[in-house]
Amino acid sequence: MDTHETIPLIVEFTGGLEMLFSDQRKHTLQVPAKDDKGNAVTVGWLVHHLCEEVMKDTRKELFVLDGHVRPGILVLINDADWELEGEASYVLQPRDNVLFVSTLHGG
Template sequence: MAHSSATAQGVFPVSITVEFTGGLELLFGNERKHKVILPAQLEDGSRPNISYLLKYLVNNLMKDQRTDMFIMEDNVRPGILVLINDADWELEGEETYELQQGDNIVFVSTLHGG
């Protein structure tokens, strides 16, 4: 029983998969898929959400200095589609969506040269 109550309180870190496609992987060392482990609870007591994940990705995984290619005004740049477990993030609450254990977050650039 102790294990389930610890899980309910969010003691264990949140492990998610983050993927970048459509050219965004170039900003992240040419790696498409990343395993990310986030704290279960942030300093303010809240759970990590997409907004927190965006800052984490820029500060910890992004290899390219051109952060404006991914983030604009603390949100994803226009032209980047975000999928949460294969659903458009607009259906899940966008940047306020609280990340859950095992989530798969995909960032797809819809801006292609040509």
């Protein structure tokens, strides 16, 4: 078995979150299919991975707060609220689109 198998993902940021990710809205990523315990990777794993590996900004608290995605950020898996998909435990599939939306308040 290939332990270095990867899966392709599209990760997008909007509502100002892109500023924390090098001002880039759309990121095409290859992530390992399994985490270091050998389990299939989940969205929860992806959030941690983005925070540690992709985000250059040091203000991690604007993305993850107390171990959870910060309040005011919606996570959408293939355009559906992740709460409809099992939240952080959702197992990532090849070519999934994961969108992080920071709510806006201006009017």
